[in-house]
Amino acid sequence: MTGAVQDKATGATPVVYGASDRPPRGDYSRAALDYTCPQNYAAYTSADHETYRRLYERQETLVPGHACDEFIAALPLLGAKDRIPHFDEINERLHKATGWEIVAVPGLIPEVPFFTLLANRKFPCTDWIRKPEEFDYIVEPDVFHDLFGHVPLLFNPVFADHMQEYGKGGLKAHGLDSCELLSRLYWYTIEFGLIRQADGLRAYGAGILSSPGELRHATESAEPNRLPLDVERVMRTRYKIDSYQQTYFVIDSFQELFDKTAPDFTPIYERVRQLPELAADAAD
Ligand code: HBI
Numbered sequence: 504m505t506g507a508v509q510d511k512a513t514g515a516t517p518v519v520y521g522a523s524d525r526p527p528r529g530d531y532s533r534a535a536l537d538y539t540c541p542q543n544y545a546a547y548t549s550a551d552h553e554t555y556r557r558l559y560e561r562q563e564t565l566v567p568g569h570a571c572d573e574f575i576a577a578l579p580l581l582g583a584k585d586r587i588p589h590f591d592e593i594n595e596r597l598h599k600a601t602g603w604e605i606v607a608v609p610g611l612i613p614e615v616p617f618f619t620l621l622a623n624r625k626f627p628c629t630d631w632i633r634k635p636e637e638f639d640y641i642v643e644p645d646v647f648h649d650l651f652g653h654v655p656l657l658f659n660p661v662f663a664d665h666m667q668e669y670g671k672g673g674l675k676a677h678g679l680d681s682c683e684l685l686s687r688l689y690w691y692t693i694e695f696g697l698i699r700q701a702d703g704l705r706a707y708g709a710g711i712l713s714s715p716g717e718l719r720h721a722t723e724s725a726e727p728n729r730l731p732l733d734v735e736r737v738m739r740t741r742y743k744i745d746s747y748q749q750t751y752f753v754i755d756s757f758q759e760l761f762d763k764t765a766p767d768f769t770p771i772y773e774r775v776r777q778l779p780e781l782a783a784d785a786a787d
């Protein structure tokens with residue numbers, strides 16, 4: 504993480520993860536000290552709403568047969584499909600369902616405020632949307648990735664509890680200097696996780712669910728490795744942010760995800776640090 508310029512008004516600092524030549528595009532001067540900001544609804548143009556509508560329409564046709572049942576059941580609860588939804592509308596339903604709420608942020612935020620929000624059952628959603636020329640691929644999360652990819656499963660009670668535990672675990676990992684190891688777990692589960700269901704292999708990771716190409720690659724292609732979820736194996740595995748994943752980890756239920764990530768990771772971090780790292784495409 505490289506914090507660039509500190510904004511004088513709020514103290515909030517823009518963040519970039521991984522290597523990038525571009526500065527983060529969000530306007531961090533809008534953010535409070537906890538990095539949240541009001542959803543800047545008035546700033547959306549009709550072209551922005553149209554981009555959201557087209558992204559939603561394309562992705563909605565792909566989810567049957569590729570997304571997990573819990574995601575498909577909850578997707579309509581996002582509300583409006585033909586424009587960017589108001590976060591407040593979603594929150595009325597989400598808060599009743601699992602006690603979670605979504606809060607707007609200007610983009611990627613540093614780990615400690617990110618984990619603090621999750622630990623308090625608040626999910627940070629980027630409020631701006633990609634430009635039409637980035638329709639198929641965007642490096643940073645935008646409002647479509649955050650809403651469509653992450654929010655439906657926050658309506659599922661087991662997954663919702665898991666996300667809060669992840670936030671608490673992140674704050675602990677920060678104290679143990681182990682955020683990088685925990686980030687791999689986030690990457691291979693919450694962003695790129697697969698689940699085996701009665702009808703076959705399905706996606707629950709937000710990075711897959713919000714990507715038209717990766718939905719098919721992850722669930723159907725013969726190319727990638729698919730391994731049973733093993734926390735130590737995941738923490739040893741590097742990941743790529745600029746291509747489809749070469750390895751996916753598979754669970755049989757959200758309860759399995761919750762149970763396998765419940766133990767205290769302190770001794771696991773110690774052990775993993777003694778072991779060699781594995782490449783993103785390592786097969787076993
Ligand atoms: N900030 N807005 C936002 N969204 C993320 O997914 C996110 C973040 N900051 C940190 C972060 N993810 C990573 O550190 C995860 O590995 C936890």
Ligand code: FE
Binds near residue numbers: 644649652653709710
């Ligand atoms: Fe994400």
